[in-house]
Amino acid sequence: MKYSDKVKELLENPHNAGKIENPDGVGQVGNPVCGDMMTIMIKVRDDRIEDIRFETFGCGAAIAVSSVVTDMAKGKTIDDAMKISNKVVAEELGDLPTNELHCSNLGADALQEAIRDYLDRKEGKVRRRKDMKVELISSHEGTCFCPYCNQELLVKGSSCSNCGKPTLDK
Amino acid sequence: MQPIYLDHISATPLHPEVRNAMVEYIQNKFGNPISQHRIGDEAMETLEGARKEVAGLIHAQPEEVIFTSGGTESINHAIKGVALAMGAKGRHIITSNIEHQSVLRSLRMLMKLGYRVTSLPVDKYGLVDPAGLEKAITDDTILVTIMHANNEIGTIEPIAEIGKITRERGILFHTDAVASIGVVPFNVEEMGVDLASMAANQFYGPSGVGALYVRPKTRIAPLLDGGIQEYNLRAGSQNMVGIVGMGKAAELAKKEMFQRMAYLLGLKSAFVEQLLTIDEIVINGHPELSIPNLISFSVKYIEGESMLLMLDEEGVYASTRSACATGSLRASHVLIAAGCDYTAAQGTLIVSFGITNTMEEVEKAFQALKKSVTFLRSMSPLYQKK
Incomplete structure (x- = not known):
């Protein structure tokens, strides 16, 4: 089995799995075609992330990532939580299998989406998040998408061929 | 738990009787079946005994079975070997959309060399339509390769029907029967196949050994050139321990x-x-x-x-x-x-x-x-x- 004990442990006992009723911010990234999709919900009080929950469709690594990123963000101020990146999450979790990294390491992106959603709502802007429908997603042509720019990955490599962001897949 | x-x-996993046969062989015997002395003769006898069992499993003659390193080699050999031997006779091969990687990648390699491949769709159960296959045949078609049982969804393809078509049209027919031989009955005559790939690790034999059924007079080139082993189709000293295991596994599979x-x-x-x-x-x-x-x-x-x-x-x-x-x-x-x-x-x-x-x-x-x-x-x- 290619997963580390830490990933296995987190899959068995994930922290912060579930839903928040009436969340202050919601972020959703990825799509099930690629094999991973993540939703993060936050509850904010006094500029601090009071509660955070995730729902994830994905492999063991994706669920472990969700657990780690939510643990990291819980209790942090919005400003501090905004500093959490995919790289930091990957380091915290340790050895993820390389080809799992790109598609599974969506945790920080989902968190940042949730924070943006929260800030937008606070400013009274229209909700940013589009409700994704499974039917729409599955009409894709069976290809893998970059989690950053949601473009199809044409070439496997160390960076996305569309947006140039590193995929950590070395 | x-x-x-x-x-x-x-x-x-290895069947206990298979393991015993292999251990018995590795502890007491060695030798190259084509050596011209008693040790060689003994090895040859063991080799031919195993070949007879494998042939029996698929209702073939022993000389129609060549031992290989497993399913992947058998498949590569069948596809590339036919393409090589056919030369200028034709450059078109028919397959299906649900084949194993070793079929897909062998064909992809041939496509780089200029071969054309028609890949047939399947229905919701994963079945190939023989009528559609017949329509895909051209004057240039040299080989049809359709798997017997699919290794991911288990569906058994209408091989006998396809075999009837390829025989009528005089086209060679290979079936990847790795997931089925040793599991369900397989009869090379009834199915009308010219080539069939199989692997011992699908029926309680060891990994690293398999076989290819080759109908007599089939035009096929070796992939490994060298000695005269395996009827000049697969050079190199045989993996005797593996073959002993495969022979025993075939005997048991047929019996049970x-x-x-x-x-x-x-x-x-x-x-x-x-x-x-x-x-x-x-x-x-x-x-x-x-x-x-x-x-x-x-x-x-x-x-x-x-x-x-x-x-x-x-x-x-x-x-x-x-x-x-x-x-x-x-x-x-x-x-x-x-x-x-x-x-x-x-x-x-x-x-x-x-x-x-x-x-x-x-x-x-x-x-x-x-x-x-x-x-x-x-x-x-x-x-x-x-």
């Missing part, structure tokens, strides 16, 4: 075939019956035309690999896709070809039973599965509780 192995499609099939079907039926108590599960493959030892199903709203990992923690070992495609994050080409939607394809599990599994294990495995499905669905953003 005693581990429950439900991944027999990847490799079967119907008994094993009935037993495996019992396990599979019991498992499927329980499976259907879980909501939103899709069974893949054909409900009847299927090998008795494998069931593929898609659990909607969750991903297969996380299920696999949770089952692993519970000591239940299954698979999500063909072992040869592990590492790919894409949905299985077999499931997509059979019209499964991408999200469901990601949630697929393949459970393959063996003769050492018990009804009790099937029950335990199901309970572990149910637990992981409930748990993962509770975390899934796609699952709406009913």
Whole structure:
């Protein structure tokens, strides 16, 4: 089995799995075609992330990532939580299998989406998040998408061929 | 808890009698079958004895069977060997959308050399339409390669019907029968095949040894050139220990075939019956035309690999896709070809039973599965509780 004990442990006992009723911010990234999709919900009080929950469709690594990123963000101020990146999450979790990294390491992106959603709502802007429908997603042509720019990955490599962001897949 | 192995499609454990035969050989014998002395003669006798057993399993003559290093080599040999031997006679090959990687990649390699390949679609059960195949034949067609039983969904293809067509049209027909030979009856005459690939690790023999059935007068070139071994079709000193194991495994598979099939079907039926108590599960493959030892199903709203990992923690070992495609994050080409939607394809599990599994294990495995499905669905953003 290619997963580390830490990933296995987190899959068995994930922290912060579930839903928040009436969340202050919601972020959703990825799509099930690629094999991973993540939703993060936050509850904010006094500029601090009071509660955070995730729902994830994905492999063991994706669920472990969700657990780690939510643990990291819980209790942090919005400003501090905004500093959490995919790289930091990957380091915290340790050895993820390389080809799992790109598609599974969506945790920080989902968190940042949730924070943006929260800030937008606070400013009274229209909700940013589009409700994704499974039917729409599955009409894709069976290809893998970059989690950053949601473009199809044409070439496997160390960076996305569309947006140039590193995929950590070395 | 005693581990429950439900991944027999990847490799079967050695049958105790097979292991004994191999140990007996490795402890007492060696020798090259083509050496011209007594040690060589003994090895030759062992080799030919094993060949007879393998031939018997598929109702062929011993001289029509050549030993290889396994299913992959047999398939590569059949496809590339025919293409090489045919030369300028034709450059068109027909296959299906659900073949194993070793067929797909052998053909991809030939395409780079200028061959044309027609890949036939399958219906929702994964079945190839023989009428469609007949229409795809051109004057340039040299080979048809269609698998017998699919290794991911278990569907058994109408090989005999296809064999009838290829015989009438005078085109060579290869079948990748790795997932079926030794599991269900296989008769090279009734199926009308010219070439058939098989592997010992599908019927309680060792990994690293297989065979290719070659009908007499088939135009096929060797892939490995060298000595005169294997009727000049596969040079190199034989893997005698493996071949001894394969011979024994073939003998047992033939003797116990119907008994094993009935037993495996019992396990599979019991498992499927329980499976259907879980909501939103899709069974893949054909409900009847299927090998008795494998069931593929898609659990909607969750991903297969996380299920696999949770089952692993519970000591239940299954698979999500063909072992040869592990590492790919894409949905299985077999499931997509059979019209499964991408999200469901990601949630697929393949459970393959063996003769050492018990009804009790099937029950335990199901309970572990149910637990992981409930748990993962509770975390899934796609699952709406009913």
